[in-house]
Amino acid sequence: MKTGSSVKQANLKSERNAPLAMSGEEFRVLGHQMVDQIAVFLDGIRERPVTVASSPIALRQLLGSDELPVNGAKADELFTETSRLLFENSLLNGHPRFWGYITSSAAPIGALADLLASAVNPNVGAAVLSPVATEIEAQTVRWLADLIGYPRDCGGLLVSGGNMANFVAFLAATKAKASWDIKNDGTAAAERRLVAYVSTETHIWIDKAAELFGLGKSSIRQVPVDADQKMLIPALISAIETDISNGLQPFMVVAAAGTVGTGAVDPLPAIKKVCERYGLWLHVDGAYGAPAAMLPDASEDLRGLNLADSVALDPHKWLYSPIEAGCTLVRDKRYLIDAFSHRPAYYNFNGDGENDPINFHEYGLQNSRGFRALKVWLAIKHVGREGYEKMIGDDIRLATELFQFVEAEPMLETGSHNLSITTFRFVPKDLDSGTAEGSEYLNKLNTEILNRIQKGGEVFVSNALIDGRYFLRACIVNFRTTTSDLEALVEIVVRIGKEVDAELRSATIAV
Amino acid sequence: MKTGSSVKQANLKSERNAPLAMSGEEFRVLGHQMVDQIAVFLDGIRERPVTVASSPIALRQLLGSDELPVNGAKADELFTETSRLLFENSLLNGHPRFWGYITSSAAPIGALADLLASAVNPNVGAAVLSPVATEIEAQTVRWLADLIGYPRDCGGLLVSGGNMANFVAFLAATKAKASWDIKNDGTAAAERRLVAYVSTETHIWIDKAAELFGLGKSSIRQVPVDADQKMLIPALISAIETDISNGLQPFMVVAAAGTVGTGAVDPLPAIKKVCERYGLWLHVDGAYGAPAAMLPDASEDLRGLNLADSVALDPHKWLYSPIEAGCTLVRDKRYLIDAFSHRPAYYNFNGDGENDPINFHEYGLQNSRGFRALKVWLAIKHVGREGYEKMIGDDIRLATELFQFVEAEPMLETGSHNLSITTFRFVPKDLDSGTAEGSEYLNKLNTEILNRIQKGGEVFVSNALIDGRYFLRACIVNFRTTTSDLEALVEIVVRIGKEVDAELRSATIAV
16 A cells, blocks of 8 residues: 555545535434425425416426536525425325326325435345345235235336336236247247237337337237227137237237226136137236225226236335336246346356345346335335225225216216226216217317316316217325315316306307 | 215215325424434444345345235334334445445435425326426436536436436337338338447346347347457447348447446447448447546547437436436437327327427336436536536546555556446465466456455445456445545455465365
């Protein structure tokens, strides 16, 4: 250690004065400040608009100068400004009256779990980098499997959300069913082209998967659904038979446990039989609906997800986790490793043989991985299976109530009710929806109603297309929602519906 | 609203009593508790072992019962237990003596940013779901581009880390260069097979990309490197010419701005010329090294990343963000949208034409997306460009010091020094490393030294293979590291090296 002193700078010897360094005391003061601001926000969330729906230009102006800052700014002032900016200019999916898209009202315990995960900062890509976090994630996977009645010895991992949860399963299925060395030779080397089957109601993740992963969208068959938006088994069989006779290789059926539009659950046991007959991989997209399988009165169709080769479920959809928390479960974990594993020379992750470390980078697309599992694990420990049963059961009861409120309201028409999704639309009393003209008018009317609702900030719903008809859609995955909130929704839709109807009619007359 | 009352439960009318609900006051108390525990952890991090390297079995036992909890448990007790479990059983990449793999010492401000992001819970998949968060992410992308000298009007998004950042660019390049409708027809429809070029030092993400996205690993050409681990231009040209004459379609060169092994930077301007000549997409994997391009004394090779069609850089690697924070930048954002966009019927994300909302789900693989950008944005605002210049510059100066310490230590041999990575190995005085036997012994010796270091918890380094030789590797992306820590590293390696050497020699004699 004789040389080197010439380049040493006094400030590096034992003290960096790094601008991002923060003492425990500084962290404590800033942390309390942030927690206090969030506490006030949580208490007042009901009084805020669900969204202020500002224009992008207005929001950009709120951000101030767009120049990269050269000098820094004090953390406490930044925190106060930034908290306020976010509280006042976000769509609040934690609001009791948010039922748009499928994003949970996030549990506050999840935010504190994310804080802890981020402070400790484990990289859950490999056991050596995240010893206990890896074990907690593995336990979370077992518990999620238990929760929905899936075999607890499955493989699985936490991912960013529904797309990725389904992508992981899709890639595992592709590898499992390709008869050639697809990892080396690519999809082009197939003797017979691989074909997958989904219902027409499937979320667009399937198109994205086919487009990005080399099969191409034309390898996806959309099987028609019945009046309840469930996949038609005879149509599925017929599509498979046609492809086989055309020299293609059916390899996978994607069934929904809760479609994104109306929450429909495909007939999983019947689909499983078809998969067995033709040797196909059954993947269940339960990103939204899988947790409902834990309920004592879950349907046989839904419970059938325990027959699947793989399941996607998103704790940030119906287990009230903050974003991001998705999960893929694969019955036989070797298929995950087959699809995703690498063991390059510069990694040194393997165990000493005494027991078996889990390296999650071998289970999915990511290499570095955050500790998403912590928020899911802590919430499960905090409320237990019973707590989830109550919350999910209550969400479903509320969606049932909403359906009944709509039925009782002469200006509204029900569309569907599955799991915790209820769809409905505004129908003026004198309108004949049976004609093409009437039907078109209703779509236009309800589209405009939705636009106003989404900008008004009183409540927030989204839309679903059922057989070409445009419905408003409330998806209740929100532990803050009460009956009163749904009564208010009905009232608001009727009020806005009347307004828009009057405006559209006078505009027509004016023309 | 006349019916529906029969199914109403008293507890749903205006109060859910949801087990995950938490009042502001409860959140405040629990939040302060968590912040206080983390503050103590941060202050004491230097005194902890870097890792305790427990076995998976021992860790599983620490978790207690593996049964899914039926009932819940109190949050405050859970927090105290869980914090302790994590503090005591994690690999602490925030420790001043952690230089293994490439994971930043995470800035405490980043953890508080993650708390805020998680509490507000924006879904940054679409502007309507995350009005201000979307704009903050877009500004973060512009600032990151500015920081590394890339055009600020590029497209880009935050992703989970290096794999995903590179995957996004890989998929954009594939779509851009495919002459057929690859999204519909798949890779199999290519008239000429697509081929990509990387150096032999490229991170394995490239294999995973080729394997998962349908091209197959055999479509990747590994171009040899020179003695400094930089891609050899003549070899690149020759590989391209060979493929063209064999009827294949070269489409992309992946160059490294900081290889994962030794931090080597490929000659980017020279590679750009080759890409122009053959019409290839230039992607720069700067996941680790790109931020160093901001330094006044950055090399011309490194600054050449501003010529790339796309760049990957990871704020959680060298901008001291907590995991996960990766980023892809694409010069022309239309290529991102071409590769990833969908506009299905059940989304209602489009603007009203007055201005242009950004929907990040159209820029990458994810649909639901967390607010990763906040921690990056807040840190940039907190320390500014100047703060990052100082911290990154200091990391490089420390790596230079380490190299000099190693040079001055007779028992150690230097391997390489690029950016903030220094590699070295233990070489017993009497050993002839020129013989095959000696070389093999050195690899065995240093492998065992690394294993002991990684289990010992005093310091944490990883390894690099250079030309078949096994080196210890310290990557300093750690604003807590000081010169004294590196002096300690040298001392510890020499001590353990001597021990292991003596043991290996006596074992050989014993046999």
